[in-house]
Amino acid sequence: MRQIPSKIFYLLVPVLAVGVFLIDSFFRIIEHFDFNINLSFLALSLQNVRIIIVIALVAAWVIIVRRRFEISELELSQKLWRFSLLLFVNYAIAYLLKDIILADYLIGDIDRQKTVLEALVHEFYKNIVGLMTIVTLIPILFVLRDLIFYRQRRTTRLYFNLFLGMLLISTIWVSYTGETLDFLSPFADLPNAGSTMNIILVWSSMIVILLLAFRNDWITYLPRKQKFIYFGIGVIVYLMIIFLRDDIYEGYLGNSTVAVGYLQEYSFAVYNFAIFVWLLLLIYATFSMVTLLMHLPTAKAVDRKLKELTSLYDFARLLNTELNAEKLPQLITQLTSKVLESQSTWYMEYRNPVAPNMKLISHINLTQQQILDNPFEELNGLNQQLLDEKKPILINDISQNRSLRHLLEWKKDARTLIAAPLFSSRDQIMGVVYAAKPQPFGFDIDDLSLLEGFANQSAMALENAQLWNKSLEKERMEQELKIARDVQLKLVPQSMPLITGFELESFFLTAYEVGGDYYDFIEFGDEQTGVVIGDVSGKGTSAAFYMAEFKGVIQTLSQTLNSPKELICHANRIFYSSIERKSFVTAVVGKLIPEKKIFQFVRAGHTPILHCSPKNKTVQYLQPPGLGIGLDKGPVFEKIIAQESITLDHGDFLILSTDGLMEARNASGDEYGEERLQALISNCHTYSAAGTKDRILTDVMDFIGETPLHDDLTFIVIKFGQGIPEIDTPAPPDKTKKQEKVAK
Amino acid sequence: MANFDVAHEEKGEVSVLNISGYLDAHTAPDFENALTKLLQDNRFKIVVNLQGLQYISSAGLGVFMGFIEEVREKDGDIKLSEVSEKVFKVFDLLGFPSLYEFYDETEKAVEKFSN
Numbered sequence: 001m002r003q004i005p006s007k008i009f010y011l012l013v014p015v016l017a018v019g020v021f022l023i024d025s026f027f028r029i030i031e032h033f034d035f036n037i038n039l040s041f042l043a044l045s046l047q048n049v050r051i052i053i054v055i056a057l058v059a060a061w062v063i064i065v066r067r068r069f070e071i072s073e074l075e076l077s078q079k080l081w082r083f084s085l086l087l088f089v090n091y092a093i094a095y096l097l098k099d100i101i102l103a104d105y106l107i108g109d110i111d112r113q114k115t116v117l118e119a120l121v122h123e124f125y126k127n128i129v130g131l132m133t134i135v136t137l138i139p140i141l142f143v144l145r146d147l148i149f150y151r152q153r154r155t156t157r158l159y160f161n162l163f164l165g166m167l168l169i170s171t172i173w174v175s176y177t178g179e180t181l182d183f184l185s186p187f188a189d190l191p192n193a194g195s196t197m198n199i200i201l202v203w204s205s206m207i208v209i210l211l212l213a214f215r216n217d218w219i220t221y222l223p224r225k226q227k228f229i230y231f232g233i234g235v236i237v238y239l240m241i242i243f244l245r246d247d248i249y250e251g252y253l254g255n256s257t258v259a260v261g262y263l264q265e266y267s268f269a270v271y272n273f274a275i276f277v278w279l280l281l282l283i284y285a286t287f288s289m290v291t292l293l294m295h296l297p298t299a300k301a302v303d304r305k306l307k308e309l310t311s312l313y314d315f316a317r318l319l320n321t322e323l324n325a326e327k328l329p330q331l332i333t334q335l336t337s338k339v340l341e342s343q344s345t346w347y348m349e350y351r352n353p354v355a356p357n358m359k360l361i362s363h364i365n366l367t368q369q370q371i372l373d374n375p376f377e378e379l380n381g382l383n384q385q386l387l388d389e390k391k392p393i394l395i396n397d398i399s400q401n402r403s404l405r406h407l408l409e410w411k412k413d414a415r416t417l418i419a420a421p422l423f424s425s426r427d428q429i430m431g432v433v434y435a436a437k438p439q440p441f442g443f444d445i446d447d448l449s450l451l452e453g454f455a456n457q458s459a460m461a462l463e464n465a466q467l468w469n470k471s472l473e474k475e476r477m478e479q480e481l482k483i484a485r486d487v488q489l490k491l492v493p494q495s496m497p498l499i500t501g502f503e504l505e506s507f508f509l510t511a512y513e514v515g516g517d518y519y520d521f522i523e524f525g526d527e528q529t530g531v532v533i534g535d536v537s538g539k540g541t542s543a544a545f546y547m548a549e550f551k552g553v554i555q556t557l558s559q560t561l562n563s564p565k566e567l568i569c570h571a572n573r574i575f576y577s578s579i580e581r582k583s584f585v586t587a588v589v590g591k592l593i594p595e596k597k598i599f600q601f602v603r604a605g606h607t608p609i610l611h612c613s614p615k616n617k618t619v620q621y622l623q624p625p626g627l628g629i630g631l632d633k634g635p636v637f638e639k640i641i642a643q644e645s646i647t648l649d650h651g652d653f654l655i656l657s658t659d660g661l662m663e664a665r666n667a668s669g670d671e672y673g674e675e676r677l678q679a680l681i682s683n684c685h686t687y688s689a690a691g692t693k694d695r696i697l698t699d700v701m702d703f704i705g706e707t708p709l710h711d712d713l714t715f716i717v718i719k720f721g722q723g724i725p726e727i728d729t730p731a732p733p734d735k736t737k738k739q740e741k742v743a744k
Numbered sequence: 745m746a747n748f749d750v751a752h753e754e755k756g757e758v759s760v761l762n763i764s765g766y767l768d769a770h771t772a773p774d775f776e777n778a779l780t781k782l783l784q785d786n787r788f789k790i791v792v793n794l795q796g797l798q799y800i801s802s803a804g805l806g807v808f809m810g811f812i813e814e815v816r817e818k819d820g821d822i823k824l825s826e827v828s829e830k831v832f833k834v835f836d837l838l839g840f841p842s843l844y845e846f847y848d849e850t851e852k853a854v855e856k857f858s859n
Contacts, residue, residue, distance in 0.1 A: 537806050581809055582810030604839075608837070623837070627843070632843060637839075640839055
């Protein structure tokens with residue numbers, strides 16, 4: 001069946017319809033001219049063929065309606081429109097034919113039809129009624145099914161299928177027995193009473209029809225306006241349904257009181273089918289009209305509730321898509337005004353710079369003057385009440401309210417006032433939304449709960465937007481810090497210089513994104529290599545800036561000066577004038593002189609240098625006098641600071657570090673300490689510089705465990721020994737040059 | 745982390761600040777506020793008693809530096825007293841003894857002002 005194209009069915013319907021008409025005409029002509037031929041055999045087979053043709057016609061049409069009409073896809077209003085249109089088509093065609101075109105030739109009583117034309121017109125009209133009934137009633141039944149199924153309950157489909165079953169059985173029954181369906185004999189003593197089976201069929205069908213008639217939920221959810229419109233149109237449609245049987249199916253003509261029975265004549269089965277469906281139509285329509293009528297008084301309230309629901313939903317949806325905290329207040333007033341149908345609406349934002357107050361952020365329909373004179377800026381009166389009670393407030397008539405009457409001076413057309421506070425999830429007041437109407441009792445109790453819902457949604461949306469902005473800002477800051485960190489990491493040497501007889505290793509780690517630790521390798525005026533380690537007081541960003549400045553100062557000065565003391569004294573004078581008074585830098589500047597095996601150094605308030613001499617079997621801290629850079633403008637600093645030199649032996653170690661190493665703390669708050677480092681170093685003179693670095697690192701990390709670093713950690717390991725040290729990282733070209741010079 | 749506390753004591757024209765606990769970047773503002781208040785009251789002869797001080801960070805050391813210049817311009821001074829050995833080591837490393845006078849006893853520091 002499914003493979004057969006719809007075109008065939010479209011073709012089949014008119015062909016079959018014409019077929020029926022031709023058969024009917026054939027019989028009438030024979031009958032009319034009274035050919036004296038024995039046609040009984042032919043007539044019987046032809047009548048059977050006719051029945052089959054009618055059944056095929058109905059089947060073909062059902063298939064077309066199911067395949068092509070797509071009734072289920074239509075909107076409710078479209079369905080109802082089709083329904084009315086289909087009914088109307090019956091009347092239009094019947095009226096056109098019966099009362100205008102064929103009026104003169106259509107004579108209901110067969111006995112009174114004199115001419116062949118009159119006989120054929122009778123047959124023609126009969127066929128039209130039959131065809132029309134089939135063509136309109138089947139789609140009507142489909143529409144009706146959709147209405148009944150609007151909000152399906154478990155039993156709905158069962159009842160409807162039961163109805164279809166009854167319809168089929170009754171149709172077969174009446175076709176077989178020739179009885180008409182008998183609705184009335186149980187109540188009246190009629191001459192042609194139906195059989196018991198007939199009555200059982202009819203009345204059990206009636207019960208099913210009644211059950212189906214209650215399935216009209218589609219009415220409940222109609223908007224108020226539509227309820228009124230549908231009721232108005234419904235009256236006409238209802239009248240059309242009522243007269244459908246008499247006017248069309250039974251075919252009363254003019255003022256005649258005797259039914260012609262066109263449809264019955266056309267096909268007994270179709271007639272019974274039509275009456276059955278008509279009964280369902282009539283009862284369903286009756287129930288629907290009554291339901292509509294009963295819903296009319298409450299339509300407004302239902303409408304309001306529906307509107308509240310949808311507007312709350314829309315409100316939440318719209319608000320949640322807006323993440324711009326600047327635009328939200330405007331959206332809040334707009335939406336509130338739209339749903340409450342208020343004349344004017346305004347939103348006051350709570351501000352707490354010095355003294356708490358309210359500020360008008362957005363409004364609908366306030367004049368410039370009203371904005372300037374806004375009486376809601378203070379946290380008293382209504383504002384105070386809203387803040388205290390945390391509930392919306394409705395003032396039905398401001399002119400009757402002694403304490404608020406003065407508001408009318410501000411805005412004459414604010415007779416009813418409604419307001420709701422916006423509270424954040426942490427119960428902080430965020431603002432108040434106000435709405436007003438010019439007439440007293442303009443808002444009702446429903447508006448109050450609606451506004452409360454809106455206020456909650458608005459507060460949530462505002463909070464979301466604020467959080468969103470904060471997280472954006474945080475992300476930006478993190479990005480900036482990451483850049484700062486990358487920049488700072490470029491400020492410390494990317495590789496170790498190569499100096500004959502020395503092995504150098506370093507470690508640099510900041511506790512936060514950026515830090516105040518610094519180490520560097522410099523070249524003095526006499527082209528000897530120097531080493532600098534420093535620590536800016538304080539932590540984080542400010543320390544990082546001073547660290548960068550310190551590097552600039554040291555790098556610049558080193559080019560023209562030859563001794564660590566000169567360098568540090570100049571640096572102190574420059575730094576003292578530019579650094580914040582409470583900030584300072586501690587540093588060690590050392591000079592490596594391979595030819596003389598000398599390490600020359602000054603200590604500007606910095607952590608002492610650890611010197612390990614395997615030859616002398618000593619591990620000691622070198623702490624010559626010195627002052628932090630930036631503490632004194634020059635005289636005291638220069639007087640105190642002392643430059644020292646030590647002669648290095650083969651295998652000697654020097655550890656330069658910041659206090660982050662000694663003061664690294666474990667979970668219980670203990671410091672790593674000088675002694676621990678001392679003990680570790682005394683034991684590792686057999687290691688290379690890199691090995692020593694790893695040992696120190698492992699030891700410190702083991703000590704602090706899971707505790708995060710609270711200070712930057714920097715240290716340099718210098719090992720003095722013969723031969724070329726093994727270096728992992730390739731030295732840049734300029735450093736290689738230096739190595740050659742040193743080698744000379 | 746242990747807390748930080750500043751107690752203010754008047755000894756004639758000398759003000760004594762008894763500080764205790766941990767003086768680091770977080771607690772430095774408390775100490776700063778105490779010193780600012782003294783300067784606002786035109787009290788420039790200050791002894792800071794460090795007896796109860798357990799730890800001082802570079803930010804804490806910075807507080808002394810932030811005030812010393814103004815105090816000395818007004819013919820006053822900040823003298824330190826009763827510092828523990830451990831904390832003194834921090835002051836000493838940085839070279840503070842060449843910038844500030846340290847006393848074993850607070851009374852001696854106070855007396856020094858009257859001389």
